[in-house]
Amino acid sequence: MTASAPKPEDRRRIVRDSLGVGIATGTYGVSFGAVAVGSGLDVLQTCALSLLMFTGASQFALVGVLASGGAPLSGALTALLLGTRNTLYGLRLAPLLGWTGRRRLAAAHVLIDESTAMAVTRTTREGARTGFLTTGISIFVLWNLFTLVGAVAGTAMGDPRTYGLDAAVGAAFLALLWPRLRERRNLVVGLLAALVALGVVPVTAAGVPVLVAGGVALLAGLLLRERAGA
Amino acid sequence: MTWLAILVAAAGCYLLKLTGLSVPPQVLERPVVSRVADLIPVALLAGLVAVQVFTTGPDLVLDARAAALAVAVVLLLLRAPFLVVVFGAALVAALLRLL
Numbered sequence A: 001m002t003a004s005a006p007k008p009e010d011r012r013r014i015v016r017d018s019l020g021v022g023i024a025t026g027t028y029g030v031s032f033g034a035v036a037v038g039s040g041l042d043v044l045q046t047c048a049l050s051l052l053m054f055t056g057a058s059q060f061a062l063v064g065v066l067a068s069g070g071a072p073l074s075g076a077l078t079a080l081l082l083g084t085r086n087t088l089y090g091l092r093l094a095p096l097l098g099w100t101g102r103r104r105l106a107a108a109h110v111l112i113d114e115s116t117a118m119a120v121t122r123t124t125r126e127g128a129r130t131g132f133l134t135t136g137i138s139i140f141v142l143w144n145l146f147t148l149v150g151a152v153a154g155t156a157m158g159d160p161r162t163y164g165l166d167a168a169v170g171a172a173f174l175a176l177l178w179p180r181l182r183e184r185r186n187l188v189v190g191l192l193a194a195l196v197a198l199g200v201v202p203v204t205a206a207g208v209p210v211l212v213a214g215g216v217a218l219l220a221g222l223l224l225r226e227r228a229g230a
Numbered sequence B: 001m002t003w004l005a006i007l008v009a010a011a012g013c014y015l016l017k018l019t020g021l022s023v024p025p026q027v028l029e030r031p032v033v034s035r036v037a038d039l040i041p042v043a044l045l046a047g048l049v050a051v052q053v054f055t056t057g058p059d060l061v062l063d064a065r066a067a068a069l070a071v072a073v074v075l076l077l078l079r080a081p082f083l084v085v086v087f088g089a090a091l092v093a094a095l096l097r098l099l
Helices: A008-026 A029-038 A043-053 A056-067 A072-097 A101-109 A113-120 A125-157 A165-182 A184-203 A208-223 B002-022 B031-054 B064-077 B082-098
Strands: none
Touching: A008 A113, A008 A125, A029 A043, A029 A056, A029 A125, A029 A165, A029 B082, A043 A056, A043 A125, A043 B002, A056 A072, A056 A165, A056 A208, A056 B002, A056 B031, A072 A113, A072 A125, A072 A208, A072 B002, A072 B031, A101 A125, A101 B002, A113 A125, A165 A184, A165 B031, A165 B064, A165 B082, A184 A208, A184 B031, A208 B031, B031 B064, B064 B082
C-alpha cells in the first residue's frame, strides 16, 4: 500500500518525472515555431500564440487552417473546439488541486495535456500540485523559448517547402493523435472524420472541412451507446 | 484578421481551461457530453491530418507529403519521439522534392 502523505523522496521523484516530461514536451515548441512562420505568421504572432493560447494542439490547428488558406476565424474556431478537452481535464483536476481565487486563475493557464497527466494519478493533494506545477511551468518556459527559436530559424530559412516543413504539420497532427488511436472506437471515428473532411474539400471554403470533421465526433458521440464500465 | 483570430482563440482557450477548474463537475459530466468532448480532438486532428497532407486548395493531391506521412506512421510505430517524427517527415518530403 502507498502511504497517504508523500515522503520527501516521493516529491523528488514527482519533480524529476515532471521535469522529464516538461523538457521533452517544451523542446518541440521549436517545431511549432518553424511551422507557424512557414504558414505565414510573423515571429510576434507565433510567440503570442505560445504565450497566450498555450495549448499545443490548438496552436497547431490555428496555423494549419491558415496554411491551407482558411479564414482566420475558422482557424480560431478549430482551435477552440480542440481546446474543449482542457475543460474536461479541469473538471477532473479541480477537486484534486483544490485551488481557489487568484491561484486558480493562474493554474488555469498551464492546464494542458501533460500537466494533467502528471497530476491526475497522484494520491495526495500535495503530490498532484507538485506534478501539475512542475510540469506546467517547465513546459510553459521551454515551449515559449523554443517557439521563439523555431520562429526565428524558420524565418531565416526562407521557403518552408524546401525543408519539407509543410509536410511536418501533418506528421505533428498525427503524432498528437497517435496515442488515442489505440482505442478502436477512436480509430474508426478518426478515419471517418478524415474521409469526410477530404470529401467536402472540393466543395467548401478552406478551413470548413476540418470543422465538418469535428461534426463526426458530435454525431458519433450522440449515436454511440454507453458501454458497460466505460 | 489574423491578430483578431489569435487573440479571440487565445482568450477562448483560457476560458475553456478556467471553466473546467471552476464549474461543479456534475454540470458537464453527463455521458453524452463527455463522450462527444472525448471524440472531438480525435475527429479534428484526423481531419487536420487529411486536409494538411492530401489537399492543395480545393484539389485532392498525392505528393511528397503523403510519403512523409507514411514515414511518420513508421516512426510512430517504432515509438520515435515527437521531434524525430515531425522532422523525419519533413526531411523525407524535402529529399523527395530534390529528386
